[in-house]
Amino acid sequence: xxxxxxxxxxxxxxxxxxxxxxxxxxxxxxxxxxxxxxxxxxxxxxxxxxxxxxxxxxxxxxxxxxxxxxxxxxxxxxxxxxxxxxxxxxxxxxxxxxxxxxxxxxxxxxxxxxxxxxxxxxxxxxxxxxxxxxxxxxxxxxxxxxxxxxxxxxxxxxxxxxxxxxxxxxxxxxxxxxxxxxxxxxxxxxxxxxxxxxxxxxxxxxxxxxxxxxxxxxxxxxxxxxxxxxxxxxxxxxxxxxxxxxxxxxxxxxxxxxxxxxxxxxxxxxxxxxxxxxxxxxxxxxxxxxxxxxxxxxxxxxxxxxxxxxxxxxxxxxxxxxxxxxxxxxxxxxxxxxxxxxxxxxxxxxxxxxxxxxxxxxxxxxxxxxxxxxxxxxxxxxxxxxxxxxxxxxxxxxxxxxxxxxxxxxxxxxxxxxxxxxxxxxxxxxxxxxxxxxxxxxxxxxxxxxxxxxxxxxx
Amino acid sequence: xxxxxxxxxxxxxxxxxxxxxxxxxxxxxxxxxxxxxxxxxxxxxxxxxxxxxxxxxxxxxxxxxxxxxxxxxxxxxxxxxxxxxxxxxxxxxxxxxxxxxxxxxxxxxxxxxxxxxxxxxxxxxxxxxxxxxxxxxxxxxxxxxxxxxxxxxxxxxxxxxxxxxxxxxxxxxxxxxxxxxxxxxxxxxxxxxxxxxxxxxxxxxxxxxxxxxxxxxxxxxxxxxxxxxxxxxxxxxxxxxxxxxxxxxxxxxxxxxxxxxxxxxxxxxxxxxxxxxxxxxxxxxxxxxxxxxxxxxxxxxxxxxxxxxxxxxxxxxxxxxxxxxxxxxxxxxxxxxxxxxxxxxxxxxxxxxxxxxxxxxxxxxxxxxxxxxxxxxxxxxxxxxxxxxxxxxxxxxxxxxxxxxxxxxxx
Numbered sequence: 001x002x003x004x005x006x007x008x009x010x011x012x013x014x015x016x017x018x019x020x021x022x023x024x025x026x027x028x029x030x031x032x033x034x035x036x037x038x039x040x041x042x043x044x045x046x047x048x049x050x051x052x053x054x055x056x057x058x059x060x061x062x063x064x065x066x067x068x069x070x071x072x073x074x075x076x077x078x079x080x081x082x083x084x085x086x087x088x089x090x091x092x093x094x095x096x097x098x099x100x101x102x103x104x105x106x107x108x109x110x111x112x113x114x115x116x117x118x119x120x121x122x123x124x125x126x127x128x129x130x131x132x133x134x135x136x137x138x139x140x141x142x143x144x145x146x147x148x149x150x151x152x153x154x155x156x157x158x159x160x161x162x163x164x165x166x167x168x169x170x171x172x173x174x175x176x177x178x179x180x181x182x183x184x185x186x187x188x189x190x191x192x193x194x195x196x197x198x199x200x201x202x203x204x205x206x207x208x209x210x211x212x213x214x215x216x217x218x219x220x221x222x223x224x225x226x227x228x229x230x231x232x233x234x235x236x237x238x239x240x241x242x243x244x245x246x247x248x249x250x251x252x253x254x255x256x257x258x259x260x261x262x263x264x265x266x267x268x269x270x271x272x273x274x275x276x277x278x279x280x281x282x283x284x285x286x287x288x289x290x291x292x293x294x295x296x297x298x299x300x301x302x303x304x305x306x307x308x309x310x311x312x313x314x315x316x317x318x319x320x321x322x323x324x325x326x327x328x329x330x331x332x333x334x335x336x337x338x339x340x341x342x343x344x345x346x347x348x349x350x351x352x353x354x355x356x357x358x359x360x361x362x363x364x365x366x367x368x369x370x371x372x373x374x375x376x377x378x379x380x381x382x383x384x385x386x387x388x389x390x391x392x393x394x395x396x397x398x399x400x401x402x403x404x405x406x407x408x409x410x411x412x413x414x415x416x417x418x419x420x421x422x423x424x425x426x427x428x429x430x431x432x433x434x435x436x437x438x439x440x441x442x443x444x445x446x447x448x449x450x451x452x453x454x455x456x457x458x459x
Numbered sequence: 460x461x462x463x464x465x466x467x468x469x470x471x472x473x474x475x476x477x478x479x480x481x482x483x484x485x486x487x488x489x490x491x492x493x494x495x496x497x498x499x500x501x502x503x504x505x506x507x508x509x510x511x512x513x514x515x516x517x518x519x520x521x522x523x524x525x526x527x528x529x530x531x532x533x534x535x536x537x538x539x540x541x542x543x544x545x546x547x548x549x550x551x552x553x554x555x556x557x558x559x560x561x562x563x564x565x566x567x568x569x570x571x572x573x574x575x576x577x578x579x580x581x582x583x584x585x586x587x588x589x590x591x592x593x594x595x596x597x598x599x600x601x602x603x604x605x606x607x608x609x610x611x612x613x614x615x616x617x618x619x620x621x622x623x624x625x626x627x628x629x630x631x632x633x634x635x636x637x638x639x640x641x642x643x644x645x646x647x648x649x650x651x652x653x654x655x656x657x658x659x660x661x662x663x664x665x666x667x668x669x670x671x672x673x674x675x676x677x678x679x680x681x682x683x684x685x686x687x688x689x690x691x692x693x694x695x696x697x698x699x700x701x702x703x704x705x706x707x708x709x710x711x712x713x714x715x716x717x718x719x720x721x722x723x724x725x726x727x728x729x730x731x732x733x734x735x736x737x738x739x740x741x742x743x744x745x746x747x748x749x750x751x752x753x754x755x756x757x758x759x760x761x762x763x764x765x766x767x768x769x770x771x772x773x774x775x776x777x778x779x780x781x782x783x784x785x786x787x788x789x790x791x792x793x794x795x796x797x798x799x800x801x802x803x804x805x806x807x808x809x810x811x812x813x814x815x816x817x818x819x820x821x822x823x824x825x826x827x828x829x830x831x832x833x834x835x836x837x838x839x840x841x842x843x844x845x846x847x848x849x850x851x852x853x854x855x856x857x858x859x860x861x862x863x864x865x866x867x868x869x870x
Contacts, residue, residue, distance in 0.1 A: 070745060168604070255678070296677065296678055296679075297678065298678050298681075298682070324631075327631060327632050328631050328632055330632060330633075337591075337595075337635065338591060338592065338595050338606065339592075339606070340606050340608065343608050345678075346678065346681055347608070347638075349681065349682060349685050350623070350633060350638070350643035350644075350645075350646075350685070351623045351643065351645050351685065351688060351689035351692050351693070352631075352632065352633065352645065352646050352647070352653070352689070354682065354685045354686050354689050355653065355656050355657045355686075355689045355690075355693065356656070358662055358686065359656045359657075359659070370659060370661045372660060372661055372664075425679065428679065428683070430665060430666050430667060431665040431666070434664045434665050434667070435665075449661075452661060452662075453665060454665075454679060454682035454683055454686055455679065457682055458678065458679060458682075
């Protein structure tokens with residue numbers, strides 16, 4: 001498989017690729033490379049923290065839970081931050097790369113958050129379990145998650161007192177897209193989801209006495225439908241397969257939809273809603289590797305951050321600062337802005353985020369220093385400057401970067417070839433001319449230069 | 460400030476600059492200094508002649524409006540809040556029925572000066588009791604069952620502004636309210652740090668000789684354009700705001716700092732129409748009394764200093780300050796001497812030339828509640844937005860709110 005194509009594939013279904021691994025894969029065929037990705041992701045490794053204290057508080061009666069609510073919420077908040085950090089770590093160091101990237105994708109599709117950590121951790125791992133599975137099973141599992149019944153108020157959805165929140169978002173955001181159902185469909189399907197609830201431990205509970213078991217009319221059919229029936233009927237509509245394929249296409253291929261390509265994906269997906277099948281189809285298709293799709297997407301803050309950490313391992317001495325970075329870049333994992341999720345694309349970029357993105361690699365990896373030494377000159381004052389910068393900026397970010405790892409990984413890469421590994425797109429002319437006028441002091445300094453370009457924001 | 464005062468002010472500046480100019484020109488070439496002198500004059504005229512600004516303050520978490528503006532003659536208030544109601548003697552009375560929370564003395568002074576209008580019972584149809592969703596609704600100004608990805612002030616930028624710095628949030632990151640479809644506001648707490656981050660010559664050099672052809676409509680071109688705009692905004696904000704500093708002593712907390720920075724921005728004559736700040740921590744489910752007491756003190760003390768700072772610099776008359784919270788709280792207190800999420804709440808409008816000072820409308824009914832035991836709103840918050848957009852910022856409110864709302868009468 002072509003080097004450039006492997007890099008593209010790994011940018012999109014992962015967070016980039018290091019030269020040592022690239023070298024190995026370049027001798028293999030596209031089919032093998034793609035198959036390897038799926039095989040490596042067969043396993044599901046849940047991401048779980050120790051929740052002993054919380055489980056204990058949830059193990060007794062509602063009364064016990066009630067009196068300890070403040071303590072419970074405090075631990076929950078703390079654990080949520082820890083899971084955030086653990087998730088970033090997982091994304092950076094995983095064997096199940098494709099599954100992890102898909103989990104990240106689904107987290108912005110089935111958007112949910114909860115202040116009960118036990119429920120949100122469970123929800124988080126449900127995303128991971130079904131990330132490459134069957135979409136129908138996935139939707140049904142999501143509809144029964146404690147965090148989701150809370151988040152979209154299915155818990156308050158009762159016979160004769162329906163709450164339409166979940167039914168509406170199920171169709172608008174999770175399956176069909178706006179305009180593909182009527183207000184009447186929402187009202188009727190909300191009745192089918194009445195009685196959905198959970199116990200204290202976060203297991204699904206169906207409260208028969210709160211369920212409306214009368215006849216509902218949905219999509220022109222009448223019957224005593226329950227929640228699963230509704231999901232089945234929604235998925236019978238090809239629009240659902242198309243809606244999901246469009247979303248996958250925008251996330252993995254291009255912000256701008258190509259109708260023919262999405263249509264071909266929809267044909268595959270609609271057959272039995274197998275997520276793995278449609279992903280494989282996409283990754284094997286020729287158009288996935290079209291020039292217009294390579295290096296033309298703007299990285300999400302997490303893709304950007306994990307991409308940096310993957311090339312140069314960097315340890316945050318204060319985990320709080322890793323969360324702060326996510327805040328300033330506009331994407332805090334486990335804390336989506338609303339049920340519609342992050343908009344993505346150009347919406348990631350404003351005056352603050354672009355400045356932060358350009359400055360961040362030097363800030364966390366290189367004491368805020370970007371080498372500007374002219375060609376032919378040597379950067380004699382570099383170490384002194386770095387010490388001064390460290391004093392000024394060190395208070396913002398306490399990090400330790402592992403440049404040894406980087407130097408080992410890039411040992412066989414010529415310094416003049418470094419840009420082809422760090423950047424996913426060609427440099428624009430002005431940047432190219434300027435960088436040509438500078439000295440390549442070392443691979444480390446050159447890497448920081450490259451990561452400090454707008455081009456590095458692309459994948 | 461009257462027109463004659465403005466002219467006096469301008470001439471004062473002129474005289475000052477002329478003195479400085481004369482002093483400096485003896486040392487340097489006078490030809491060299493003339494342009495900056497002229498420029499200084501231009502800036503004064505454009506920014507001090509009726510340049511209306513809006514300051515939004517968000518009380519995050521859902522401030523308990525009923526313990527803020529208190530119906531102390533209403534028995535239901537004391538009946539529903541046996542251990543949470545503010546005792547009659549501690550209330551700062553505005554009239555025979557309504558008073559302010561103990562710690563709002565500074566607000567009472569604004570009230571007495573006619574600088575405060577309290578709009579009661581503000582909310583929206585089909586209220587949502589989730590913090591972030593209700594905050595979204597307030598920030599996007601949408602119906603409660605619709606989702607919008609742009610904020611009302613962001614759409615103001617989209618339609619009526621060229622520069623991101625026309626709206627500034629005093630924070631590290633931008634609220635949805637300040638995000639438009641095509642242009643986003645600036646978020647900064649520290650203009651110097653923002654400027655320092657952006658001014659590395661490396662960033663200038665990578666686009667130094669860039670012409671527009673290279674800044675295509677593709678994503679990469681968009682990034683370059685954003686970078687260039689950010690650099691110039693950061694520079695503009697820093698260099699404009701550093702020309703003034705305040706001598707006022709603000710309360711030593713982050714809210715006080717936010718307002719201090721805001722005053723500095725305003726008093727420097729920065730061409731920014733909208734400022735956004737926030738005070739967090741109002742989600743008082745448990746032991747509300749002390750928490751709210753502390754927060755309201757922070758709010759009122761800082762606000763009074765802020766108003767005085769603007770007055771001293773002649774900018775208060777062109778500034779309107781709007782304070783809101785995403786919802787009020789339930790009428791009945793809960794079992795933990797706190798309150799749960801409710802619906803309608805009061806909105807404070809602070810300014811010099813208010814048309815209707817004091818209480819804008821009646822207090823909410825505490826007997827006619829909804830199924831949850833929450834207030835039924837009377838004024839749609841978007842009617843307040845519409846009024847501010849139309850009468851204060853003088854733009855087409857319908858275009859921004861995507862709907863027509865009846866104008867109110869407070870300005």
